[in-house]
Every structure is written in C-alpha cells, then in structure tokens.
Amino acid sequence: xxxxxxxxxxxxxxxxxxxxxxxxxxxxxxxxxxxxxxxxxxxxxxxxxxxxxxxxxxxxxxxxxxxxxxxxxxxxxxxxxxxxxxxxxxxxxxxxxxxxxxxxxxxxxxxxxxxxxxxxxxxxxxxxxxxxxxx
Numbered sequence: 602x603x604x605x606x607x608x609x610x611x612x613x614x615x616x617x618x619x620x621x622x623x624x625x626x627x628x629x630x631x632x633x634x635x636x637x638x639x640x641x642x643x644x645x646x647x648x649x650x651x652x653x654x655x656x657x658x659x660x661x662x663x664x665x666x667x668x669x670x671x672x673x674x675x676x677x678x679x680x681x682x683x684x685x686x687x688x689x690x691x692x693x694x695x696x697x698x699x700x701x702x703x704x705x706x707x708x709x710x711x712x713x714x715x716x717x718x719x720x721x722x723x724x725x726x727x728x729x730x731x732x733x734x735x736x
Contacts, residue, residue, distance in 0.1 A: 608673060608685075612666060615693075616666060626652065669722060672733065699722070
C-alpha cells in the first residue's frame with residue numbers, strides 16, 4: 602500500500618477507534634445504570650469533560666475526513682500519489698496528535714499545541730490541493 606493509502610486508512614481507522622472508545626464507555630454507563638440508553642447527547646454534554654472532549658475529537662475527525670481524505674483519494678484516483686506520499690505520514694501524525702492533545706487537556710498550552718497540529722494539516726492539505734490542481 603502506498604503512503605497515501607496508508608494515511609487514508611489510518612485516518613479512517615483512527616476515527617473508528619475514537620468512536621469505538623466512546624461507545625464502549627457509553628455501554629459501560631448504560632450497563633451500570635449511570636445513564637439510560639436514551640440519555641446520551643451527540644456532544645456528550647451531559648457526561649464528563651473527558652467524554653465531551655472525546656466526542657469533539659471524533660467530530661473533528663469526521664469533519665476533516667471529506668476534505669483531507671478526499672484529497673488523498675483524489676491523488677489515488679488520478680494516479681498522482683507522488684504528490685501526497687511524501688507528506689502522508691506527517692499528515693496522519695498531526696491528525697492523531699491533534700486528537701490526543703484534545704483528549705488530554707483544554708489548557709491554554711494544549712489548545713495552542715492542538716491548533717498547531719491542525720495548522721500542519723491545513724498547510725499540508727492546501728499544498729496537496731494546489732499541486733493536484735496543477736498550480
């Protein structure tokens with residue numbers, strides 16, 4: 602598999618892992634009768650701060666997947682993975698770092714680091730888009 606396809610698969614798998622963790626915790630909350638099965642909000646607003654951050658970290662992945670995943674997929678379909686391969690792993694690392702920082706803290710330093718990881722993804726995505734468009 603090319604680095605581009607590995608990064609795309611990794612992005613999807615990371616998003617799935619975050620969802621799985623959230624759902625396993627929700628199952629535990631239901632089984633322990635802490636929260637009724639119909640008592641969950643999509644943003645976990647009625648749960649712990651960690652669960653709220655987990656929901657947001659997952660949502661960040663889902664929001665970014667059509668954009669960044671789309672660029673990776675376009676490169677594959679156009680036979681242009683030489684454009685995306687060199688930064689594919691850096692992109693995936695920045696995506697995972699952003700989520701992990703989000704899960705760990707909302708301190709000013711953590712938010713700055715999280716934004717930095719997101720800015721790296723934006724820069725890489727913009728570079729890929731321009732190159733794929735032939736600019």
